[in-house]
Amino acid sequence: MRSRRRSGTMILALVGVLMGASAASAQALFRSDDVGIYDSTGKRVGPLTNYSEVVLRTRSGHSVFLQVVPERLFGNANLHFPERGCSGRPFLNRPWASGRSSSWVGGPRQTLYVQAGEFGPQRMRSTLTPDGECRNSVVGGPYAPAERLDVDLADYFTPPFALRAIPEEPVPIGPVAERPDRSDRIVLYDATGKKVGAKIRGSLTTNVVLVTASGITFELGGVGPPRREVYFESTDCSGPRFMQHGGPAASIFVPTFLVGPRSSVYRQAEAAEWRTMYSSMTEPSGECRILDQSDPVGYTAWWARYAPIGIDLADYFTPPATFRAGPGLRSLPGVR
Amino acid sequence: MHSFMGQFVPLLALLVLVLLAPAAQAGERGDALVYADHLAVYDGFGTQVGSSWVPSDGFFPGVGFMYVEFRHGSTPVIVRLRTDGFQFDAVRFSQRGCTGDALFDADWYHSAVAAPHGTVYLHAGPLRQRTVKSTLNTRGRCITHEPYRANTVPLMATTVHLADYFVPPFVTRTRGRTPVPRGAP
Numbered sequence: 001m002r003s004r005r006r007s008g009t010m011i012l013a014l015v016g017v018l019m020g021a022s023a024a025s026a027q028a029l030f031r032s033d034d035v036g037i038y039d040s041t042g043k044r045v046g047p048l049t050n051y052s053e054v055v056l057r058t059r060s061g062h063s064v065f066l067q068v069v070p071e072r073l074f075g076n077a078n079l080h081f082p083e084r085g086c087s088g089r090p091f092l093n094r095p096w097a098s099g100r101s102s103s104w105v106g107g108p109r110q111t112l113y114v115q116a117g118e119f120g121p122q123r124m125r126s127t128l129t130p131d132g133e134c135r136n137s138v139v140g141g142p143y144a145p146a147e148r149l150d151v152d153l154a155d156y157f158t159p160p161f162a163l164r165a166i167p168e169e170p171v172p173i174g175p176v177a178e179r180p181d182r183s184d185r186i187v188l189y190d191a192t193g194k195k196v197g198a199k200i201r202g203s204l205t206t207n208v209v210l211v212t213a214s215g216i217t218f219e220l221g222g223v224g225p226p227r228r229e230v231y232f233e234s235t236d237c238s239g240p241r242f243m244q245h246g247g248p249a250a251s252i253f254v255p256t257f258l259v260g261p262r263s264s265v266y267r268q269a270e271a272a273e274w275r276t277m278y279s280s281m282t283e284p285s286g287e288c289r290i291l292d293q294s295d296p297v298g299y300t301a302w303w304a305r306y307a308p309i310g311i312d313l314a315d316y317f318t319p320p321a322t323f324r325a326g327p328g329l330r331s332l333p334g335v336r
Numbered sequence: 337m338h339s340f341m342g343q344f345v346p347l348l349a350l351l352v353l354v355l356l357a358p359a360a361q362a363g364e365r366g367d368a369l370v371y372a373d374h375l376a377v378y379d380g381f382g383t384q385v386g387s388s389w390v391p392s393d394g395f396f397p398g399v400g401f402m403y404v405e406f407r408h409g410s411t412p413v414i415v416r417l418r419t420d421g422f423q424f425d426a427v428r429f430s431q432r433g434c435t436g437d438a439l440f441d442a443d444w445y446h447s448a449v450a451a452p453h454g455t456v457y458l459h460a461g462p463l464r465q466r467t468v469k470s471t472l473n474t475r476g477r478c479i480t481h482e483p484y485r486a487n488t489v490p491l492m493a494t495t496v497h498l499a500d501y502f503v504p505p506f507v508t509r510t511r512g513r514t515p516v517p518r519g520a521p
Contacts, residue, residue: 202389
């Protein structure tokens with residue numbers, strides 16, 4: 001009886017493997033509504049609240065909005081002083097993002113300064129950089145008094161920092177219409193009514209985040225078909241695919257794009273390097289053209305190589321995709 | 337001998353307490369990080385505006401918007417706020433005198449909110465070329481102008497006027513209690 005049950009289990013497992021093999025995707029896919037910034041020890045820093053912003057609080061009740069790049073955390077304002085040589089009471093300028101209180105992080109221990117009053121017109125004569133360098137220059141504008149807190153971020157977090165999502169629901173293969181859950185906020189649905197994923201909370205983007213079984217977190221702006229130009233070092237659109245980058249600096253977001261009729265997910269595989277491209281392909285037509293190297297703009301620039309992550313969206317989703325609001329979002333006042 | 341030492345035990349305990357008290361107080365005075373588990377916008381009366389986790393933008397220091405999310409049925413509604421009030425949008429119309437079909441300049445991330453009362457409009461169709469003959473500007477004034485063709489999305493007016501429900505100034509606040517552990521986990 002036991003051996004018969006074991007045989008049945010093995011047959012079921014084999015059927016599962018064969019069914020899995022019929023799809024091109026090499027690994028399972030998960031949705032996630034829990035996207036955050038993590039440090040190198042795996043400790044959560046906080047939820048992503050904007051493109052590269054996390055929010056924390058202090059026990060004393062200050063909200064702290066921090067900018068994050070892979071190498072470090074920054075405040076959202078500069079630290080100014082009314083006297084030359086960075087002496088006198090410190091002040092903070094207004095942050096670029098609206099509705100946020102100002103903060104500054106700097107010095108060898110990443111010490112935290114927060115806004116401790118209202119903004120008013122002031123004249124400042126020096127500025128302290130996050131690296132501890134004092135620069136004398138006279139500037140005027142609205143500034144708020146700053147308070148140095150007994151909080152050193154170096155006591156809490158260890159760079160580098162990365163964006164990670166916690167895998168939640170597995171995404172089934174094929175078309176499966178799904179009903180909204182009570183906690184759903186803004187969710188992307190494909191043409192068959194299947195959920196693609198939840199819009200990243202609090203981030204000024206309409207992208208959703210998915211996670212592979214191997215732990216790769218990636219963003220999607222849609223489910224295909226791809227519409228973009230990709231570049232090659234070869235003259236016949238063969239070999240690795242490249243995309244242009246602003247420079248070698250890494251971002252919290254590792255970019256992805258979709259390739260081919262099966263919308264294969266490609267992700268940036270290494271830091272951008274100074275390279276020359278010789279051909280390009282227009283997606284989705286697949287038309288290849290040799291680049292004109294006499295172009296004054298040139299095709300020698302910062303380029304990053306992209307590699308497939310083993311997920312073909314065609315196995316999972318049917319385009320086009322649209323956003324729907326779920327019951328987890330507040331209704332407009334006066335509307336039931 | 338034993339009783340002689342016993343006499344000193346309470347005295348030693350008291351001494352230890354006196355010596356440790358300032359250190360304990362300093363630990364309590366020192367600040368610490370906690371995780372924020374809620375970030376939302378509140379109006380001048382302390383009413384929460386929209387759902388939590390509010391994104392914000394800004395091109396210059398202090399110039400930008402907070403984006404609050406609502407829903408109208410299953411349609412997402414994203415409204416822009418400044419600290420001092422609602423951010424109104426220019427709403428275009430297909431006919432003179434701000435009549436006919438209401439139109440929006442592009443398929444923006446946010447919904448259209450018209451002056452002067454914050455009337456919310458929903459996106460109601462795809463982006464394509466349409467003729468625009470008048471505009472309700474961000475000050476609530478209707479301007480009839482020369483017709484022009486532009487890429488627009490059609491809008492559907494709701495009966496919601498945000499000014500009936502929310503009063504500036506708008507501020508973001510966080511809540512949270514879970515301490516961030518120091519050091520590596």
